[in-house]
Every structure is written in structure tokens, then in C-alpha cells.
Amino acid sequence: MKQTFLVKHAVGGRMFIDSNKQELKYTFAPQGEGWLFMVDVPWSEAIEELLARKNELNVFVFQEFDDRPTLKTWYYVKDGPVEYSADQSRLTIVADSRIEYYPHLYST
Template sequence: MHEKLRIHHAVGSRVFFDSDREGVGFDVRQDGDTWQFTVQSPRTPACEQVLEFKDELNVFIFREENGQSAEKVWFYAGHGDVTYDDALQQLRIVTHGRITYNPADF
């Protein structure tokens, strides 16, 4: 199964960041009722957009099997808990809610 991280503007759904397009890895871990994303990336223009609009983000994980969309997980990150660590070259996002669904169901 392939997973892709995409970060969108909550207003208008413009894509700010796509892990496949940017060619970077990411990690997500649940911590109580939050999910913590760590993206290993140099400080690119895409990272700058995420930081600029940190109060207006939707974060998605797309899971695909055999090239077909299998599941979409939508995380809410509207509290601005977004940082960049220059020393580690990591973009960090904490989200506070999520919805999981299969696009084929709609």
C-alpha cells in the first residue's frame, strides 16, 4: 500500500504540499486525541506556504492499492500548531481530529 501526504488550504482546498511531488518522506503518530506529522524536507517554498497558512490547513493521507484510491484520511489542523525545525530540516504539524473514508463509497 502506498501512502501520500497532502496539505491543503482549508479555504478553497489549494494544495500547498504533496509528499509525492516534493519527493519526501513523512511519519504520523497518534498521541492521545492528536496526530503528529513529521515531514523530512528542506525548507522549500511548499514548506513556507504551509507555515504561512498554518491556521487554515487540512491534512490528508491518501492510501492507494494497485494504483487505486483505497482510503482517504482527513485531519484537521486549524489551530496553527505547525513548526519548522531548521536544524533537523523537519516540518511538524499537530492535528486535532480526523475522518476516514473510502472514496469509492461516494
């Protein structure tokens, strides 16, 4: 299985993080009623802009399989905390809700 991790600005569509374009370590798991994402990523202008728009973020995880269609999961950050630890070079994002979908079911 191939997995892609993306963090985008919900309003303008700007891509802040794309695991296809930069090698990075990330984890995510359910936490309480939401999901906790931890991303090891160096400080950059993109991270600075991401933090300035932390209430307008969407996180996506795409799972591509050899034997079945791609599953896309869209996580909404809303009011979840978004923080960066310079000491650990780690971005932490908490998403409030999610939607899972198979894109092939919505093509026309």
C-alpha cells in the first residue's frame, strides 16, 4: 500500500505539506473524539504560513492499494490545536472530524 499525506489551506487550496514531494515522518491516530497528527518537518516559510492559517486547514490521507480502489480520508481541523515545536522540529495537528470516500464512486 502506498500512502500520501497532505496538509492544505482550506480556503485558497495552497499545499503546505505533500509527502509525495518531501520525505517526512508522520504518524496519526484517534485521540479522544478527534485525530492527532504528528509530522517531523523542518521549519520553513511554508510552516510559518501554515501556522498563520491554522484554523483553515484540511488534512488528507490517501491510501492506494494494488487490489482495490484508492481510499481518501479528509480530516477537518476546525478549532483543533495546531502547534510547532522548534526543539523537536515537529508539527502537531488535531483534527475534529473526517470523511472517508472512494473517488471512483463520484466520477461522472
